[in-house]
Amino acid sequence: MGRNLQTDRQLRPIDLARGYGLSTQAVRNYEEAGILPAAGRTPHGYRTYTPLHALALGAFLALVPGHGHRTATSIMRAVNQDETDEAFRLIDESHAQLLDDRRTLRAVERALRDLSPTTAPPAGTGGTFVGPLAAELGIRPATLRKWERAGLVRPRRDPLTGYRVYEEADVRDARLAHQLRRGGYLLEQIAPLIGHVRAAGGLEPLEAALGDWHARLSVRGRAMLTGAAELEGYLRARA
Template sequence: MNTPLRPADLAREHGISTQAVRNYEHDGFLPPAARTPSGYRIYTQVHASALRAFLALVTAYGHTTAGGIMHAVHAGDVERALTLVDRGHEQLLRDRETLNAVRKAIGHLTAGSAPEPAATAWSIGELAHHLGVTAATVRAWERADILVPERDRATGYRVYRAADIRDAELTHLLRRGGYPLDHIATVVGQVRTAGGTESLAEALKSWQDRLTARGLAMLDAAGRLGAYLNSRP
């Protein structure tokens, strides 16, 4: 584990620049490197393992979460690191559940059955909390003609019923998949009319593929993070 490595040795494995390696160390994503008397960095297999773990975590969880995990490890707070990993898996599970719920809703629509009315109408705050977004985001979807909630006659407040909640869940799913609002407006319009579902099926299949890829990336990242933890003194 103490075999000396140059920045170029670490960079070459991942096709990145030596400056990127130095930046990752500076930002705390790699443990500090020892220095030669002339000031050159001395990396080891431990640093190589850390870089593999960090880059795999970036693919699986994104740069911010990956950085948080590595910072927690280097601060000696493994529990914090594992909590961040768990939250990523929790988000993936929620995405899978939302996808399944949307598929069921689409199945009912294409079969010609109307959605059951909600037992209680939701406010914009309740809908935003349900989706884990802000009320401003929900209003933006309305401005894009994706959501068309009715208004309470007495207060003028928005009222979201079963069909609105279904449309909002679908919108949230597709936004997480990177689809633009104008595309989502078309897809949600198709859902409302229960016609022309080809674009919808394509969108859902694409997001399913993304979820599968993310899940596999998480498995790879977990293995590399575990290897790094085991390599540390």
């Protein structure tokens, strides 16, 4: 998109905007944000752009899907200020985050694959207590209490005794947390994964969402490649 703008002539704001399906105000906003180099001015004060501005705009728009608007803005601002090392650092951070997201997804998949079916609390008991659940998992009751403080499990309290009561969903969360801990994950890493399970409404809906999660990561990874190619073109033009 926008390759028809690659000529030797000067470009008006409307030319640049139309080439990328934007408004002229958006182009001005991008310039003010440092995404584009400063525009030239006519004797009457009107902005003029060049093919270099078109390349900058194309690079920015290609970077956004993979890195997000804020990071893409920071990358382009760094490049335009001749701070390419900072731009590369920001790109590296995005790639590191994508890799971490992939590792998180694999952790969830392994945990679900290795997790045996959750045993619901016996009917009529209203849940299970910390001792029996700890014994089932092969851990100490203190460990379950530590997980509770970290937000991994959320048992209710019996109004008469004050004892912790683990409902079926709590047992599920405890078993998933146990599986992830065995995989070497820290409590602060496990907490958001448990959050995904709760938000999905259980393990089965989460399993159905894993395919979509995979697809989104793949789309983001490919978008990073596209953004890198466009940015490389801009860097070459600036050299």
